[in-house]
Amino acid sequence: MSQETSGIFDVIIIGAGQAGLSAGYFLNERELNYVIFERGSIAESWQSQRWDSLRLDTPGWMNFLPGESSGSITGELFMKGREYCEKLKRYTYANNIPVREYHRVTSLDKDDNSGLFHIETDHNGEMEIWLAKNVIVASGMLNEPKIPAISSELPSGIKQFHTADYHNPDQLPPGNTLIVGSAKSGCQIAEELSATAHKVYLATSKVGRSPRRYRGADVMEWLVRAGFLELATAAVPDPAMISATVPVISGVGPLGHTLSLQLLHHQGVKLMGRLQGAADGKLLFARDAAENIRFADEVSLNVKRMVDDYIEKNGILAEITETDIADEPDPEGSCAALETELDMADHQITSLIWATGFRGGFGWLKLPVFDHESKIVHDDGASQVKGLFFLGFPWLRTRKSGVIFGVSDDAASIVGRIPAI
Known part of the structure; x- marks a missing residue:
């Protein structure tokens, strides 16, 4: 049986990779009440779905996040995937970004009467329901093998x-x-x-x-x-x-x-x-x-x-x-x-x-945001469901949306579209 939590968040973010954390940075600037749910630990995909020797294929100066400058990253060196994972964790703590790890989202729906989103999570077998005025899905478009x-x-x-x-x-x-x-x-x-x-x-x-x-x-x-x-x-x-x-x-x-x-x-x-x-x-x-x-x-x-x-x-x-x-x-x-x-x-x-890639796994998303091919429909990251946004997708807004280099601009754009609370 699911237990409903108290309080209503201004924003709930699903996914604590570079996209979700970048959105968190800008939400901090706006002083909005939010939380990030992550199915595993911070940067879980980098940690569990990448091989040990993987290196990023963009040079260091391209891999900055909001609040960092390209000059703060090591020039043309290529960071190991595991090193980048640790960097994301340090970024989370340094910027006081609230992440609830090991909270797997099992359902996302919206109540038409209240206008609130209902997010159900599984935390070590304990089911909880959370309420939010806005949701940013930052779990990636390609997240299932x-x-x-x-x-x-x-x-x-x-x-x-x-x-x-x-x-x-x-x-x-x-x-x-x-x-x-x-x-x-x-x-x-x-x-x-x-x-x-x-x-x-x-x-x-x-x-x-x-x-x-x-x-x-x-x-x-x-x-x-x-x-x-x-x-x-x-x-x-x-x-x-x-x-x-x-x-x-x-x-x-x-x-x-x-x-x-x-x-x-x-x-x-x-x-x-x-x-x-x-x-x-x-x-x-x-x-x-x-x-x-x-x-x-x-x-x-x-x-x-x-x-x-x-x-x-x-x-x-x-x-x-x-x-x-x-x-x-x-x-x-x-x-x-x-x-x-x-x-x-x-x-x-x-x-x-x-080595056949990934597909989108959105079985938990219970809202009308899919086309006839089961692909998510959005306009520069905003869905047709008011208050529901997507972030971290390839070609979300521009060609660079699919790489770390484009995450900061996309996150700023999405957070900027969330109405003042």
Whole structure:
């Protein structure tokens, strides 16, 4: 039985990651009465759904939160994911942001008569109901692991992980590994495993990549200076841009590095096509690995063209870029494997990592905020339900909404739209 708590909050925030904490900072400035509910500990996703060696792929100067300046962050160094998790905890305490940890939200509804939101939480088995005038959902749009139905076709002897469950190579059984998906997580984990005793097979997908450094600077510096990240969602010329996968890049190394499929090939990773299924002890792949390599190369080339255009139009003196072996294109797709089948026993494949991304898990949200495809509908973060807002979603307001660099502006905008109490 649920127990109703006393008092009414001006605002309740769901999720204590960088988005929710940023909103908390601005709510403190407005002296509003609020609380943040977090299903685990502060920065839970960073702590429990990331692998141990993960590094942020944006340089330090981009990873500031409200109240911090870019100059207070360590230049071009790439912070470890675990370090960033600890940073978020310190930020919480330093700014006196009220977080109730291990309060999993099980229901969010609204009473039409009172106009108040009813939030039900589960705290160590104790169900409680909380009341609020406004709610900010900052739990992320992609918060539940997505595993394809193909997983059920695999032999029971194959140990399966999702990237949310993978932490380090020691988890894997002896033998070789198939990674499914070649976006950032898949490529970065493939590179990590390539340095171990595990032979890595990578089922590639159609994902772009970006050079790490170009014309004497980190590519993100050029993109920020060119205003690339400021593109408003409402001004996007092609809706497909919003659902496009973020290009692959890596923050591993003193200045990070370009991470291409051809680099992985040179590191010993076997590049397969898209995984299509499994039958009779064999993994079945599409014959599209070469096409996926060419697509990634083309995206990198487009990024460099955009930077070149910006430099030329603004009369900037920028050095000709240094040689980057990992960024050398492979127009013939010569590093792609020719096979479309792999016998799991013959190739000693004993484990599989699903690098297939996440989906939104909003079964607890009982309000009419979804479209016919079960996607959340909002206008720059404001839903059609008065007082209900979303924060921390890719393309919430601009292109930069999907990275830490954009959280502060989005949080300020959302909190600014909450009416005076």
